[in-house]
Amino acid sequence: MKVCVIGGGHGSYAAAAELSEKDHHVTWWRRDAAAFSPLIDGGVLEIDDHRGRRSVGVGDADGIAITTDLAEAVSNADVIVAPVPAFAHDSLARVLAPHLRDGQIVYLPPGSFGSVVFAAAVREAGNPADVAFAETGTLPYLARKHGDTRVVVSGYATRLPTGVFPARHTERALATLSEVYPAVERIEDALSGALMNAGPIIHPPLILMNAGPLEHFPSWDIHNEGTQESIRRVTSALDAERVAIREALGYDAPHFPLADHYTADGDEWMYGNAAHEKLTDSGDWREHIDLRTHRYMTEDVEVGLALLSSVARWASVPAPVADGLLAIAGAVTGRPAGSGERTLEGLGLDRLDRDGMRAFLTEGFVQ
CATH class of the missing domain: 1.10.1040.10 (N-(1-d-carboxylethyl)-l-norvaline Dehydrogenase; domain 2)
Structure with a gap:
C-alpha cells in the first residue's frame, strides 16, 4: 500500500517506522523541513518497542522516502495518515486540500471531528475530488520520541473504532484502511468517531x-x-x-468506556x-x-x-x-x-x- 505520513510528532514517527516495517511504501512529509536533517543525514530511524531496538532505513530504495514537497508526498498515496494535533488541522487542511484526488483516504488518529474540517477545506479550495476522511479515538501508538532519530513505542492499538466522513464511503475506506491498520473497527460515522476520542x-x-x-x-x-x-x-x-x-x-455499543x-x-x-x-x-x-x-x-x-x-x-x-x-x-x-x-x-x-x-x-x- 502507498502511504503518506504527515507530521513530526510522536505518532508520526511511530507511524513512519511501523508502516515501513510492514512493507508499505511510505512517503513522509512535515512542515518543518529542516527538522528532517538528522534523519536524512543519519539515514535511519530507530524504533524501540517490545521486540527490541532496530533501525528503519530513511531515504534508500527500500526505506522511508522523505520529501519537503507536499504535492509530491500525497500524489500517489492511497492512504494519508496525519497523526497531528487537532489544533493543527485547520492550517494543514488548507495546504493539503488542493492536492487531494478522487478515491484517497485521509486518516486522522484521533480526529476530534477534524474530518469535517478537512472536507470543508477541500470544498473551499474548489477541488472536486471525492475523498474519504476517517477518524478514530486514539493514536495507534503509545509512543514518545527520544531525540530526532528515535521513537519508543510502549504499546500498539489493538482496536481502532473508526468513523468515515462522508459515511457513504465507509465500506471502501475501511476496506483499504484495514490493510494499513488491521485494528480498524467499523462504527457509524465521523461524529461517532469523534465521540470515541479518549x-x-x-x-x-x-x-x-x-x-x-x-x-x-x-x-x-x-x-x-x-x-x-x-x-x-x-x-x-x-x-x-x-x-x-x-x-x-x-x-x-461498544462505547469503549475508559474504565x-x-x-x-x-x-x-x-x-x-x-x-x-x-x-x-x-x-x-x-x-x-x-x-x-x-x-x-x-x-x-x-x-x-x-x-x-x-x-x-x-x-x-x-x-x-x-x-x-x-x-x-x-x-x-x-x-x-x-x-x-x-x-x-x-x-x-x-x-x-x-x-x-x-x-x-x-x-x-x-x-
Whole structure:
C-alpha cells in the first residue's frame, strides 16, 4: 500500500517506522523541513518497542522516502495518515486540500471531528475530488520520541473504532484502511468517531486536578502518581457523560468506556488490557507540562472537550462535569475554553436538527 505520513510528532514517527516495517511504501512529509536533517543525514530511524531496538532505513530504495514537497508526498498515496494535533488541522487542511484526488483516504488518529474540517477545506479550495476522511479515538501508538532519530513505542492499538466522513464511503475506506491498520473497527460515522476520542476524557481531569504539582515540580507523571482515586472518579463521571451523549444520538455499543483502560480483566480497550501499566512502566510520560501551552490543554481541553460539551448542548444531554472542567480551564489559562472553531457552533452545524445532521454525516457537503 502507498502511504503518506504527515507530521513530526510522536505518532508520526511511530507511524513512519511501523508502516515501513510492514512493507508499505511510505512517503513522509512535515512542515518543518529542516527538522528532517538528522534523519536524512543519519539515514535511519530507530524504533524501540517490545521486540527490541532496530533501525528503519530513511531515504534508500527500500526505506522511508522523505520529501519537503507536499504535492509530491500525497500524489500517489492511497492512504494519508496525519497523526497531528487537532489544533493543527485547520492550517494543514488548507495546504493539503488542493492536492487531494478522487478515491484517497485521509486518516486522522484521533480526529476530534477534524474530518469535517478537512472536507470543508477541500470544498473551499474548489477541488472536486471525492475523498474519504476517517477518524478514530486514539493514536495507534503509545509512543514518545527520544531525540530526532528515535521513537519508543510502549504499546500498539489493538482496536481502532473508526468513523468515515462522508459515511457513504465507509465500506471502501475501511476496506483499504484495514490493510494499513488491521485494528480498524467499523462504527457509524465521523461524529461517532469523534465521540470515541479518549484524550478529552483522560487528560483534562489529570492536568487540572494535578495543577499544583505540575506547576511546582520540574516534571510530573500525571498517569502514575497523578492518577489517584478522586481523579479517577471525576474521569469516570466525565466518561459517563460521553457515553450518555453517544446513546442519546443512537450510536451503538461498544462505547469503549475508559474504565476498561485501567483494568486487566474488563473488555479489551483500544490498547488492549493492562495498557495503563505499560504506559506508566515506560516512564516516558514523566514530563514538564505547561498548563497554558501543552497539547493536553490546547488540544484535549480547548478542542476535544469543547466539542464534547457543544454536542451535549445540541443533543440536550446534561454534561456538568465537562462544562465545569472547561470553566476551570478557562480560569487557569485566561482563555475561553468552552468555545471555538471545533464546537458545533463554530463549525456551523448547531443549526441542523437530528435528521439534518444524519444526512450531513452520510452524504457530506452538498455542492
